[in-house]
Amino acid sequence: MTMNFRIDQTGAPGLSIDRPRALECRFRNSAGSRAYDLFVPSGPGDGPRPLVVMLHGSSQSARDFAIGTNMDRLAEEQGFLVAYPDQPRSANITKSWNWFRDADQQRERGEPSILAGLTREIMGRFRVDPARVYIAGFSSGAAAAAVMAMTYPDLYAAVGIHSGLACGSAGSMLLALPTMYRGALLPPRQATHPVPTIVFHGDRDTTVAPINGDQAVAQARPDSDLIVTTLEGRSSGGTAYTRTLLTEPAGAWTSEQWILHGAGHAWAGGHPAGSHTDPAGPDASREMLRFFMANPRR
Template sequence: MPTIPRIDMTEATRLTREGRLDEAMALLQGRARPAPDPAPDPAPDPAPGRAPAFRAGASRPIDMVPPAGDPTGPWTAPPAKPPAEPPAVPEQLRALMGRMTGPAGLDDLMPHLRDGLPRPVPSGRADLPPGARFEERSFANAAGARPYKLYVPSTFDGQPLPLIVMLHGCTQSPDDFAAGTRMNELAEEIGFLVAYPGQTQAANMQRCWNWFNAADQQRDRGEPSLIAGIVRAVMAELPVAEGRVYVAGLSAGGAKAAIMGAAYPDLFAAVGVHSGLACGAARDMGSAFAAMRQGGGPDTARHGGRTRPTRTIVFHGDRDGTVHPVNADEVAAQARAGLPHQAEVTRGRSPGGVAYTRAVHRDDDGDAVLEQWTLHGLGHAWSGGSPAGSYTDPLGPDASREMVRFFLSDGGSDEAGA
């Protein structure tokens, strides 16, 4: 991997706020910045008896503090001021970073940028609409215990609602994922429940779902049993519409969503996989890295472990440097098993300017069983997400809204909003 230069986020932020986007982008990508404007003429010498004028960029002398009580004592330097808070990164700069591609793209720069970015804003109680609930719960069984958060919209009055289960990616949390995907806002607008299972650091140091472990790919064992148990706990507590439970995830969470769809086709009516991998793409840590680089291989499509296909919607950036885009094709191959390979292909561009290709596969009844979105120029991030959460690209098509449309249409309507 090429050496990545350290990034001066304060300077990039300043350039962006001044409208100097070309210079900000050059700084983020490690290129030479355009030549700065010529320095102004130095200030004239001051008149006798007057203090010198300070020029922009000139160093200022340190004011000294006179001695207290004893006029003959030494003057001292003032106490050091606490370090200033890092400046907030403007949304325009975030958009620039989200559009960077290639070896110096956002995926490779993320470890260097993370310290300069504001922390994700949790979806706390203070931000909830009146009457809505976003509560933390826990579920345990023989495989262990996992926390989860449950969003109940303010419109809920006892009627059965659909349930969407959202599985976060590595280093993320339920709050972070809720903020980045804005799924709670859609739940409030449309009317459904959202559950966010949380991976623990004890189970994985990076809080990744262990999609690559053979023991965590099987029905009623390991992590699948915990996630299914969370779903059943919600169904026991609240009225969930029959046959309207769905699961979606990003990256490791997307791979785990594919596993859940394969292991529990009787529980999940549809699956959303964003920047993830197919069920069975890996069986251990070594094969996991190989699958992320080059896919799980030709046998992946035949080892989903399903008795029947589960309706699936797939999103993947074609410049993803973390999970190779071939994995999206393998997820799609599992989902369309037994279906004709012909697809209805449309192309478009999101309001943020990101081009995409969308392929829809139908069954013999004409229902959309598989929908695959290829996001041109995007890296490893939730398309159309909010910068309040991590690993999002606000300029892409709104993956959250498109997944909800696909889930709730039950195959009947396939009109995308992008």
Template sequence: MNNSNPFLFAQDLTFALFIRGPVEATTSFFCGIIPEYASADPEPSHCDEQCADSPTRPSLPRAPAESVWLHKTFRGKAGARNYKVYVPTSYGREPLPMIVMLHGANQDPDDFATGTRMNILAEEARYIVVYPEQPQSANAARCWNWFRPGDQVRESGEAALIAELTREVMSTYNADSTRIYVAGMSAGGAMAVNLAVTHADLYAAAGIHSGIPYGTADDALSAMSVMNYGSTDFQFELLQKKSGQRAYTPLIAFHGDQDNVVHPRNCDELMRMNRIFALSQESTPSQVTTFAPEADGIYGHMRCLSCDDTGEVIGEQWIIHGLDHAWSGGDSAGSYTDCNGPDASREMLRFFDSVKLNTGEDREVSA
């Protein structure tokens, strides 16, 4: 909520008390934006004992020496944040692709890296991975403040801060400027959407897990409403780019249909938003939807590809049947994970491998 403004701070609490009652309101007030049915404590992973030995999960090597897992601090015009960066052991100053990973509520870089297994996969695929850290001083639940108007714009707030941090790490490690990506979970996923919209000239693609569309909330109360119920009162068309422009960011999005923290309807609206941003008024989009049944260690799921009139993929949506608010295919050692697949991290890397930023507005997409 508006912790920095005493009047708005009290106003938010008063509304919450009136609408939701003292116990629920106080919990969500001090936890930032966690819905009434979600715990303020970190959830355990959603994985049973059989999951660890699932024959369908590909074996992965252990992460290499910790000397490549570095703790750093960024200070820029928009603020300061600690972050951690993972650099593959094979790195030799050549330009490598880079992913900015934004954690969810009650998480930190170590927990998020463990739960997503992104460092292990990045070692194989030779990606640099950056994990900005949201402190409790910025949000009581360590959520990125995706819902505040000042953090939804290019010039200020957390979107500007993360973009500044991204550019500094790019410069430090000589990252490939055409292959910079952003991904996140829950509040981190919502902030990744903000970055995809406001910095389409920086991020070649975005991976969103259990996230929320852009511009659907402007305070903590409306954020909780969108998280609980979704929203259909969007005016994405007003933000549509002029005919012929290509200033958008391709998205790959994952959501569990049993998510009781962020309503799955948000994923549908996120992809609708993406199509509106990506396509000109003259375009004729197409969609290809496939369904996969449940298998050993893999949830049944729907995968939908959205393409423009040239056949170029502009978005990819995964709805995973039986998954709640957890990173699909994650490691049980991290919070908010489910080790049953599909493997969201691996699929995000596959999607990122197909998209390259060519200029400030154009992208190259391989088959």
């Protein structure tokens, strides 16, 4: 992995610093390579830090996604590392993660092996708590995050899916667009090792149909009786939402589904300087972090 410092900083990887760092990195393995930005918060922390991997959507960049989600600010506030892998046009002309290709839905193959590899590399170079490693994404990045939760449940403690699709919803580019518009024709297979999952989806999303959010929640659901709690609310910006909590009685697994009423294909509560954001929505970034930190890998 190569690292270039984007801003002046002191210290070295793995050591405490006085100021936050934004690093430009690249990971390579036999499946290919990806550049990614890595935000390292200031201060020594209270021990090994959590790590959140953030996957942008189509037409976005790593930096655009960082700005739109406000994750760097939250990382500095809460003391966790955050990585933003960047999908190049050479891998997909629209910069979409290839969630729909069979080869990119399997452990230790294709894009999943690259994303898992760069996650492990960061864990090896910095003081990362292995029980608090998470992955989240938007749109195609959310679909890729769902793939990572299915293929690497031993690596990621929880997953955030915003306006995305379940793993295995499509097996080719030919099926990708129809699946986005109407959902998978056949219910995606359930996870063998369910990972706690938080899903956000606008009920007026015309790019990725809301049924895909339902299917993502269903995929992550364990084969056991669950306690279901439904809450209604409204963000400070005026967006109404329905929040459904699914928990096992023993508390070993949980998920949340947020249906954002009247919202389209945009990151809820995001910063308007980033693309595909809806500042009026509830703060999806902060809610995901709350969910993640409450769900370390057990």
